[in-house]
Amino acid sequence: MLEKLFHLKTHGTTVKREVVAGCTTFMTLSYIVFVQPAILAQAGMDSGAVMIATCLASAGSMFLMAFLTNYPIALAPGMGINAYFVFTVCLGNSIPWQEALGIVFISGVLFILLSLVGLREAVMNTLPPVLRTAMPVGIGLFITFIGLQMGGIVTAHPATFVTQGDFTSTPVLLTLFGIVLTLILMARKVPGAFLIGILATTLVSLLLGVVKYEGIVSAPPSLEPTLFKVQFPNIFSSPELLAIVFVFFFVDMFDSIGTITALGQQAGLLKDGKLPKARRALLSDAVGSAGGALLGTSTVTSYIESASGIATGGRTGLTALVTGILMLLAIFFNPLVKIVGAGYAINDTTVLFPIIAPSLILVGGLMLRNVVNIDWEDVTEVIPGFLTIALMPLTFSITEGIALGFITYAFLKLVTARGKEVHWLVYVFAILFIARYIWLS
Numbered sequence: 001m002l003e004k005l006f007h008l009k010t011h012g013t014t015v016k017r018e019v020v021a022g023c024t025t026f027m028t029l030s031y032i033v034f035v036q037p038a039i040l041a042q043a044g045m046d047s048g049a050v051m052i053a054t055c056l057a058s059a060g061s062m063f064l065m066a067f068l069t070n071y072p073i074a075l076a077p078g079m080g081i082n083a084y085f086v087f088t089v090c091l092g093n094s095i096p097w098q099e100a101l102g103i104v105f106i107s108g109v110l111f112i113l114l115s116l117v118g119l120r121e122a123v124m125n126t127l128p129p130v131l132r133t134a135m136p137v138g139i140g141l142f143i144t145f146i147g148l149q150m151g152g153i154v155t156a157h158p159a160t161f162v163t164q165g166d167f168t169s170t171p172v173l174l175t176l177f178g179i180v181l182t183l184i185l186m187a188r189k190v191p192g193a194f195l196i197g198i199l200a201t202t203l204v205s206l207l208l209g210v211v212k213y214e215g216i217v218s219a220p221p222s223l224e225p226t227l228f229k230v231q232f233p234n235i236f237s238s239p240e241l242l243a244i245v246f247v248f249f250f251v252d253m254f255d256s257i258g259t260i261t262a263l264g265q266q267a268g269l270l271k272d273g274k275l276p277k278a279r280r281a282l283l284s285d286a287v288g289s290a291g292g293a294l295l296g297t298s299t300v301t302s303y304i305e306s307a308s309g310i311a312t313g314g315r316t317g318l319t320a321l322v323t324g325i326l327m328l329l330a331i332f333f334n335p336l337v338k339i340v341g342a343g344y345a346i347n348d349t350t351v352l353f354p355i356i357a358p359s360l361i362l363v364g365g366l367m368l369r370n371v372v373n374i375d376w377e378d379v380t381e382v383i384p385g386f387l388t389i390a391l392m393p394l395t396f397s398i399t400e401g402i403a404l405g406f407i408t409y410a411f412l413k414l415v416t417a418r419g420k421e422v423h424w425l426v427y428v429f430a431i432l433f434i435a436r437y438i439w440l441s
């Protein structure tokens with residue numbers, strides 16, 4: 001049956017190799033099971049329900065990927081965009097999480113429509129390569145900054161805005177321990193480095209009494225607090241809401257396209273430089289985002305961590321299927337998830353999260369790798385890319401980075417008489433972002 005479904009012999013693989021690859025991929029990306037509930041809880045969402053939604057949305061997306069494409073690509077709620085969901089959309093713009101889920105659903109439906117009608121290439125061509133490169137880099141710095149704050153390594157200062165935290169405090173030392181241990185494991189190419197780092201930091205936190213033991217396994221918590229709680233705001237009532245839809249849509253689409261292409265190349269699945277079933281792969285991604293919003297989690301995307309499973313021999317959808325099954329089994333570990341996501345109160349206004357902070361910091365760091373693809377000799381490319389990257393963490397908003405990137409890119413190309421290099425939609429987006437600033441002023 002497995003041979004008939006996944007054509008293992010054709011791809012030069014075996015059931016054993018695919019199962020090992022699926023387990024390896026799960027070990028590498030399973031940190032999201034712990035991190036996602038802790039992050040979305042900051043927006044007032046029930047952490048237990050978020051964990052269930054995360055596992056179900058991830059598993060469902062992986063099953064779609066396995067059977068629609070037969071690719072060894074795993075999916076889960078995206079890092080970076082989850083922080084945008086909480087800190088910019090919900091906390092920064094005072095949008096209820098129910099409406100934020102509605103916006104995620106809308107962006108997911110747009111992604112589905114584009115995937116079905118094959119307009120992927122047209123949309124890809126609208127976004128300048130420099131902005132496509134700068135966006136994940138800026139998001140990486142954004143979530144690194146959040147991780148540094150959550151771990152107490154960086155703290156607020158009235159004169160300098162931010163300053164170094166108290167490196168003698170227990171939560172900061174725990175954060176540093178988690179960073180160092182995870183870095184050692186990553187440098188030694190140990191599968192599941194993030195998961196091992198999280199569990200080890202959790203154990204030390206328990207021994208020091210920073211968090212309380214609540215068990216390891218239990219019956220799954222209720223999904224009811226987030227299930228079908230989406231609310232749909234009038235996105236045309238405000239340029240800000242339209243901008244948020246734009247960010248969710250574009251970040252998901254280009255992150256997915258870049259990840260799927262890179263993984264397809266690693267797995268030897270490209271033909272003439274193209275991925276044969278790219279449309280189906282993107283459809284799995286898009287359906288996962290829309291379905292995840294209905295369940296109660298943020299945007300689902302393809303995970304570059306799938307590279308670990310591919311490196312161990314995964315070549316078919318059986319790898320994704322095994323990873324999805326393991327994600328379903330993870331729903332029974334809610335007590336452990338609650339321990340990992342527990343906060344450490346420093347005072348009445350400051351709560352630190354030393355167990356998940358190292359993952360945010362290091363995942364953000366890994367997202368900087370694409371910065372080498374920017375043409376640093378061309379000012380019309382450098383400045384838009386630089387502003388996109390710098391403004392995301394400095395304004396604490398992914399929207400602002402993307403907005404200033406579009407505006408400066410269009411402006412610099414025009415004043416240097418290179419306007420024909422720019423797709424007309426880029427000018428439309430730039431004008432819309434300018435109108436947004438005028439409206440908000």
